[in-house]
Amino acid sequence: MNNTNLTAYEARKLLKSKEVSSAELTTKALRQITENNEKLNFAISIELDYALKMAESFDKTACKGVELNSIQGLPIAVKDNICTVFSKTTCASRMLKGYVSPYNATVIDKLSDSIITAKLNMDEFAMGSTTETSYFGAVKNPHDIEKSPGGSSGGCAAAVAVTDALMTLGSDTGGSIRLPAAHCGVVGLKPTYGSVSRYGLIAFASSLDQIGPICKSVKDTAMLYDAICGHDKRDLTSIGREYPSALKCLTGNIRGLKIGVPDEYFTSDINEDVKTAIFKTLTTLEKLGAELIPISLKHAQYALSAYYIISSAEASSNLSRFDGVRYGYRRDDNSSIEELFVNSRTEGFGDEVKRRILLGTFVLSEGYYDKYYLKAKQTAQLIKSDFQNAFSAIDVIATPVSFNTAPKLNQKRSPVSVYSEDFCTVSANLCGIPAISVPCGFDKDSMPIGIQFMADSFREDLLLNTAYAVETELNLFQWARRESYVR
Amino acid sequence: MCDNLISNIGLEVHAELSTDTKIFCSCKNEFGASPNTNVCPICLGLHGALPTLNEKTLQYAIKMGLALNCSINSRSEMARKNYFYPDLPKGYQISQAEKPICENGYLEFLSEGKVKRVNIERIHIEEDAGKLIHSEGKEQSTYIDYNRCGVPLIEIVTRPDIESPRQAKDFLETIKSILSYLEICDCKMQEGSIRCDVNVSVHKDGEPLGTRVEMKNVNSFSGVFSAIEFEQHRQFEILKAGGTISQETRRWNDAQGRSEVLRTKENANDYRYFPEPDIPPILLNYDYLNSITIDKSALPNLKAINYYLNLGLSQTDAVFIASDNELKQFFDLCNGIKQDYSNTTAKWIMTDILKHLNKNRLALSQTELTPEYLIELISLIEEGTVSSTGARKIFEAIIANDSLSPHELAEKLGLIQISDNSFLENLADDVIEKNEKSVTDYKNGKDNALGFLIGQCMKKSKGRANPALISNILISKLNK
Structure with missing residues (x-):
């Protein structure tokens, strides 16, 4: 197999025509993952034996004339907060170091014919925007190892960028799929809330979390989304409806598409290179027949505060189960049950996780619930109606993913300044709508820039097609295919 | 008990519903299985696992709501009650807070010779927790059985309308009989199917309600009776001595017949309730609500x-x-x-x-x-x-x-009494003739002589003479 920087979509064609076997694809992916991981630290567990065995057994059944569809036989890697029985699921926390789940997440069951190769590094419990809060160390950006890949699914974005035919599953609570995708020059889709089952995803903020694909190309992204979406009766927030194939909607034709451009997302905080790249992209789309319409989302400025209150509140409750009693990290020499709770949690969680638990506990406390949690929920409702109103007149909304390109690692920054990275992404989670990040250019240091599109619920087709037009027209993808990124 | 002091008692009754499976998963709901055999990722609270909702639980709760004259909310909401305890695997209990399934009802029942009415604030559904088993001896280990986790409960919360321990007990007996009539709870007290928290406050007639003291861990109806008696007495004594009641939670110790402080107001739990994000609001449509009925006229109360x-x-x-x-x-x-x-x-x-x-x-x-x-x-x-x-x-x-x-x-069996007058007259004459001494005794005022004579008539007729008639005949003959 001589192809380099192969997309999953291309690999699938080769697999179908029997030009390549699953074992060959998997072997190559595993080799790249293992080699690059030494420099980039994007994987927590690499399942060499398991993946090869699965690929070989796939090849055997495939030979007997199994109809190849979907993403069978292709290498996949998943964020380490998605439960798997065949590999550890650590959530990048000391709390769950070595933990093996007794059950598979629904998305893992749905990918049973794909080859899961690795569990990927992330911010601890998905809390962070740089992948620096991982107990297993920060992930490095393949475009510049001094820089962060973004977070919290930084491991996914980094792995995808440097591994042939690899597709990954990340999770997105406030931008955790889109931000690393933008910083690493790959595609990331946060699907509509309720379109992908959360069963088996270690919850950070249950009302905002959503699993989604991070892949090399828009086609790969659509392919993986098609494979994982759908109703799951084990998740009461999962929505039962038709899920037409997103891949089949990729025409690149966006004639007549109404693109809303909200003022509020182009403030003075935005980096000039980012701004230029985004507007250049929008102009390109206009040339393709799309209509640019200035809009206003007037509560956008409150989204970040509402998001951090709601997500921390839910997190404080979701993470209560890690108490050292049944499993996970436990300090043993305690004189009381209270000490066991306190010591195990103090030592098992990292600083950022503890900060969110404290914040969340505070905003739910008696006397503060109405002032913070309830207000945040009401604010989210206002933001939602802003978006609903906007979607009555336009098809998609275009914004930056982040005001900046990838930040340097190991900066001493205040938590609030780190939280501000999520300004552009959190609204989609608060509204439950789908959003995609697709590469649209580079800054003066050749670091990738992403553009974000948001659409109304279950309009993944619109998002992916718009992103496909960007990808095809800007032809950035060729750049992303250069021999080696790792400097 | 004490002049012009009035008690206000409110109860929170927890009843385990006798559904086949648990409230949020399909594990069996059964008592007495080997420890930790009826468990799964959901009821063990493993991360990533998500609850579903057992529809039977709603049905049962609605039935109880109808029996207690509640309004049934067509939109109710599950909520998380957050606290740490080893028997609570998720670190929160899924319960209901602001929007319970049933609200604003009342129960009428007999107590102390009158029809007593107690207002019901709410009935909500929630999950039970596991059970701690403390080993005896010097090892001092604690084991946890999670089988009971996720067993469906309803909690019935009354207004503080109960005035005496007797009324409280009668209220509970009535609740038990209704649960049993509706066949929604097996009502096995020894298995903890019905458990109760008791709130007691005392105030002077004409003054506002007093400070509320909660008593937890009361597991029998007689325990409720004793716990209230004890608490009333304790509060009366404090007030009589000019003291004030402090708001606190106490634990009832049935064996010792006394309660002790568990938590004071200062270190009371803040449960940080918030809507359960894993379970969307429960919407009950008209047809569904109409499909759940009970025969009210047959209610035991x-x-x-x-x-x-x-x-x-x-x-x-x-x-x-x-x-x-x-x-x-x-x-x-x-x-x-x-x-x-x-x-x-x-x-x-x-x-x-x-x-x-x-x-x-x-x-x-x-x-x-x-x-x-x-x-x-x-x-x-x-x-x-x-x-x-x-x-x-x-x-x-x-x-x-x-x-x-x-x-x-x-x-x-030859038990038909003889009421034939001539037969009875002959019988009386015969007995009077043969028992002269008793006849004399009777005439001398010995009343029990009559009893003896009646007895003789019964004996002679092999018990078949109508005792009322023969007695009348004897009296009239003797008095002649």
């Missing part, structure tokens, strides 16, 4: 009130019969045949019938006794056809599964 007020049964008999489905139906059928006999019917049920059923561990349906037979039997006594002693013999024959009717049995 309403039956008991009817028996007591309209049929004149004693409170004890009324409550007892109304609380037992089979006895209640039997009694109602008897009553339908002849209402005049309702009191006698109740007496028969409460004495001979129950004694027999209990002794032989039988259900009424396992005997030949039918409402028709019992009424016929009572008629035989009332009409003087058989004596009460004779009736008892007939009853024994019926329950020994003789299929003959009471009248047939009376004839077969």
